[in-house]
Amino acid sequence: MGENQKARIATTSLAGCFGCHMSLLDIDERILQLAELVVFDKSPINDIKQFTGRCDVGLIEGGCCNEHNVEVLRDFRKHCDILISIGDCATMGGIPALRNTVPLQECLDEAYRDGPSVHNPSGMIPNDVELPLILDKVYPAHEVVKIDYHLPGCPPSADTLWEALVALLTAKPVELPYELVKYD
Amino acid sequence: MHDDVESTVQRICQSYDNDGRRLMDIVTDLHREYGCVDPEAMDLIARCVNVPRLRVQSLVSFYSFYAEAPRGRIVIRLSDDVIDRMHGYDRVAAAFCDELGIGMGETTADGLFTLERTACIGMCDQAPAGLVNDVVITHLSSDKARQIVQDLRRHGDPHQLVTSLGDGENGCDLIHSMVRNNLRKAGSVIFSPINRGEAIRKALSISPQEVIRAMKTARLRGRGGAGFPAGMKWEFARGAGDGQKYILCNADEGEPGTFKDRVILTERADRVFAGMTIAGYAIGASEGIMYLRAEYAYLKPHLEDVLRRRRIDGLLGETVLGRNEFAFDIRIQIGAGAYVCGEETALISSCEGKRGDPMTRPPFPAQKGYNGCPTVINNVETLCCVTKIMEEGPATFSDCGSDQSSGTKLLSISGDCKRAGVYEFPFGTTLREVLNECGGLEAQAVQVGGPSGKMVSPADFDRKICFEDLATGGSVMVFGPQRNILDIVHGFMDFFVDESCGYCTPCRVGNVLLKQLVERVRDGSGEPDDLDQMRRIAGTMKATSRCGLGQTSSNPVMSTLTTFETEYTDRVQDGPDGQRRGFDLAESVKAAESIAGRPSVHTGQDD
Ligand SMILES: Cc1cc2nc3c(=O)[nH]c(=O)nc-3n(C[C@H](O)[C@H](O)[C@H](O)COP(=O)(O)O)c2cc1C
Numbered sequence: 001m002g003e004n005q006k007a008r009i010a011t012t013s014l015a016g017c018f019g020c021h022m023s024l025l026d027i028d029e030r031i032l033q034l035a036e037l038v039v040f041d042k043s044p045i046n047d048i049k050q051f052t053g054r055c056d057v058g059l060i061e062g063g064c065c066n067e068h069n070v071e072v073l074r075d076f077r078k079h080c081d082i083l084i085s086i087g088d089c090a091t092m093g094g095i096p097a098l099r100n101t102v103p104l105q106e107c108l109d110e111a112y113r114d115g116p117s118v119h120n121p122s123g124m125i126p127n128d129v130e131l132p133l134i135l136d137k138v139y140p141a142h143e144v145v146k147i148d149y150h151l152p153g154c155p156p157s158a159d160t161l162w163e164a165l166v167a168l169l170t171a172k173p174v175e176l177p178y179e180l181v182k183y184d
Numbered sequence: 185m186h187d188d189v190e191s192t193v194q195r196i197c198q199s200y201d202n203d204g205r206r207l208m209d210i211v212t213d214l215h216r217e218y219g220c221v222d223p224e225a226m227d228l229i230a231r232c233v234n235v236p237r238l239r240v241q242s243l244v245s246f247y248s249f250y251a252e253a254p255r256g257r258i259v260i261r262l263s264d265d266v267i268d269r270m271h272g273y274d275r276v277a278a279a280f281c282d283e284l285g286i287g288m289g290e291t292t293a294d295g296l297f298t299l300e301r302t303a304c305i306g307m308c309d310q311a312p313a314g315l316v317n318d319v320v321i322t323h324l325s326s327d328k329a330r331q332i333v334q335d336l337r338r339h340g341d342p343h344q345l346v347t348s349l350g351d352g353e354n355g356c357d358l359i360h361s362m363v364r365n366n367l368r369k370a371g372s373v374i375f376s377p378i379n380r381g382e383a384i385r386k387a388l389s390i391s392p393q394e395v396i397r398a399m400k401t402a403r404l405r406g407r408g409g410a411g412f413p414a415g416m417k418w419e420f421a422r423g424a425g426d427g428q429k430y431i432l433c434n435a436d437e438g439e440p441g442t443f444k445d446r447v448i449l450t451e452r453a454d455r456v457f458a459g460m461t462i463a464g465y466a467i468g469a470s471e472g473i474m475y476l477r478a479e480y481a482y483l484k485p486h487l488e489d490v491l492r493r494r495r496i497d498g499l500l501g502e503t504v505l506g507r508n509e510f511a512f513d514i515r516i517q518i519g520a521g522a523y524v525c526g527e528e529t530a531l532i533s534s535c536e537g538k539r540g541d542p543m544t545r546p547p548f549p550a551q552k553g554y555n556g557c558p559t560v561i562n563n564v565e566t567l568c569c570v571t572k573i574m575e576e577g578p579a580t581f582s583d584c585g586s587d588q589s590s591g592t593k594l595l596s597i598s599g600d601c602k603r604a605g606v607y608e609f610p611f612g613t614t615l616r617e618v619l620n621e622c623g624g625l626e627a628q629a630v631q632v633g634g635p636s637g638k639m640v641s642p643a644d645f646d647r648k649i650c651f652e653d654l655a656t657g658g659s660v661m662v663f664g665p666q667r668n669i670l671d672i673v674h675g676f677m678d679f680f681v682d683e684s685c686g687y688c689t690p691c692r693v694g695n696v697l698l699k700q701l702v703e704r705v706r707d708g709s710g711e712p713d714d715l716d717q718m719r720r721i722a723g724t725m726k727a728t729s730r731c732g733l734g735q736t737s738s739n740p741v742m743s744t745l746t747t748f749e750t751e752y753t754d755r756v757q758d759g760p761d762g763q764r765r766g767f768d769l770a771e772s773v774k775a776a777e778s779i780a781g782r783p784s785v786h787t788g789q790d791d
């Protein structure tokens with residue numbers, strides 16, 4: 001299959017831990033098969049920073065915890081035909097969303113001033129203009145843009161990601177056996 | 185102080201024979217004395233009745249009328265449901281807050297008052313209403329609210345708030361309440377004149393099996409909502425061995441908009457207790473419990489008195505009507521403000537002195553219920569029908585009604601109609617006739633069966649009130665053209681969010697999600713996807729919740745998505761470029777902008 005007939009795929013990690021990306025790499029040698037099916041556009045995997053064209057599929061790891069996440073996610077929505085939220089952070093906010101019940105100032109104080117392991121004599125909270133402002137709470141991806149599919153898991157296993165991607169790319173119904181989407 | 189608490193706890197526990205199954209009563213009595221059950225009291229109770237402390241604590245935390253932290257000597261609870269809101273709940277609540285100088289859920293600094301909101305207290309025909317300790321206050325207004333606070337500050341006695349008495353038995357010394365029956369239409373069954381003792385006499389003159397057969401011939405179905413055939417339920421219990429069995433009367437009446445059992449208990453308590461006794465005879469039980477919702481505690485002295493008189497007259501006791509082989513007595517179990525306790529297995533747990541957690545069925549209560557024994561649970565109205573069937577014979581009873589629903593049905597009608605109140609109609613009456621009688625024909629929608637029922641549009645007003653068509657436990661809420669349907673749905677979801685016991689995730693979480701989605705659509709930031717999402721969540725809740733609450737709590741949404749679809753579709757649209765309309769970046773960075781002291785670099789291009 002020629003490069004221009006292959007599906008274009010982009011990935012990003014927003015308010016996530018990169019665990020979902022690691023899980024994607026966990027497909028091991030199947031990455032060669034994947035390379036047969038897709039070319040990677042913007043992604044931390046190849047370190048392409050800007051979209052180079054329209055993409056078929058965008059994989060979103062993590063929800064939105066700051067304004068930059070929102071910009072990136074909207075950019076993905078603009079460039080990708082299909083967006084998939086992968087992992088609990090993207091689909092539900094996940095661990096970062098634990099702060100959602102705590103007022104923002106208290107979160108910052110705990111992180112930079114009062115936390116038991118914090119050493120910060122000046123008491124300064126990082127506030128460089130380069131730093132994106134953080135949101136009042138952490139939003140799952142689908143609350144910010146329309147998301148087409150959701151894959152649960154923390155992270156979804158390599159097999160789950162593989163089965164879902166291959167089904168999508170080959171236009172077949174996805175078959176995810178219970179073991180692949182059961183998490184207790 | 186310490187000794188004082190200790191001796192009080194000991195005295196109260198002693199009065200219930202230190203029986204752990206009476207934990208509800210113990211905790212209720214302790215609240216009467218101290219307004220709360222604090223950790224120290226929990227320790228003491230646990231020791232007295234010999235149960236793990238955790239059980240006491242989890243009980244106290246479960247019921248909304250119990251508290252761990254001290255509250256005011258006078259607790260004012262405002263009934264907050266859709267009907268109360270339509271009649272000015274917000275203004276009344278604001279007046280109470282203002283006059284007391286506290287917010288909702290707070291206690292005044294002098295420790296005199298606590299102000300709370302609570303779910304429907306069964307007074308929708310005289311809304312807005314509330315409770316001051318056990319005293320019901322009705323037809324509230326902001327002026328009245330201020331007057332009530334001023335009066336209470338002066339005399340400190342909730343009972344003195346009752347200056348004008350309600351009709352019928354509401355005016356008797358033992359009830360002494362301003363509550364009105366508003367009995368607009370007395371039919372041939374429930375509110376017909378009663379000949380005390382006749383039904384029991386007739387029942388005892390035939391065999392228990394024949395009594396059960398009479399219920400079957402009368403085709404009596406349960407009035408609490410589900411419509412299960414009473415005779416069949418009794419037969420199961422009768423056939424479940426020869427040991428101890430129980431009759432439970434469900435007087436929890438928690439479905440918002442339902443208040444017919446209250447009027448029965450006020451005017452025809454004898455008929456209910458007779459029904460319990462007959463059921464006891466039929467299944468072979470010697471003990472009955474009436475589970476009375478805490479909101480109706482003001483009726484308890486009256487009910488106790490009816491029981492006392494029945495004992496004197498030989499209608500209850502060791503030898504009912506002098507029959508040595510039939511002993512039967514009844515106690516009243518008071519609840520503590522939890523709608524889910526109306527669900528039969530939760531009701532049993534509550535009677536056993538536990539949290540009102542529903543249980544997985546089977547086993548059904550008829551096999552294994554109260555104290556693990558076969559138990560029949562019937563609604564107040566069902567038990568009234570039992571008595572009537574014995575009085576006049578099953579044929580007379582089943583002559584009235586529709587094909588699959590015999591007899592009459594009590595409806596409690598409230599909302600935008602001229603004559604709110606209780607009506608007894610034969611089953612099979614059309615909704616249009618009902619609306620005609622109560623003066624509610626201008627309605628744009630009628631909620632039949634409470635929040636877990638159906639929202640009916642005018643196109644369906646010719647449908648019939650009966651189990652095979654429009655089933656209802658009795659709640660009929662009328663909504664005029666001026667009402668916003670989505671506000672109503674949102675109010676119903678509020679109720680379910682509050683009342684879910686939290687055991688199953690689909691119910692605990694699903695209700696919150698549905699409420700948020702309705703809110704989003706109502707407020708104009710919804711998208712077409714949201715409607716699919718609602719349907720999916722509702723499907724999961726229905727299929728995977730453990731009890732009837734979670735299985736039906738999506739009905740307000742699902743029912744209106746069908747009959748009032750345009751209320752939703754007119755309000756939703758897709759966001760630009762796949763962006764969610766419900767997400768507002770400028771709004772969500774506001775807090776950070778003020779903390780960081782610099783504006784967002786992204787929000788400019790946002791709009
Ligand atoms: C959440 C929930 C609340 C209920 N509340 C009541 C109630 O307040 N009164 C009532 O009679 N039945 C209520 N029911 C129905 C009871 O579980 C039970 O079916 C009924 O009391 C049986 O009596 P019946 O056959 O005479 O109707 C409720 C059910 C559920 C699921």
Ligand code: SF4
Pocket residue numbers: 015016017018019020061062086087088089090094095153154155156
């Ligand atoms: S879902 Fe789990 S693995 Fe994926 S980003 Fe979140 S925390 Fe990491």
Ligand code: SF4
Pocket residue numbers: 524542683684685686687688689691692729730731732733734735
């Ligand atoms: S469905 Fe709801 S109320 Fe019923 S057991 Fe589950 S969580 Fe509790």
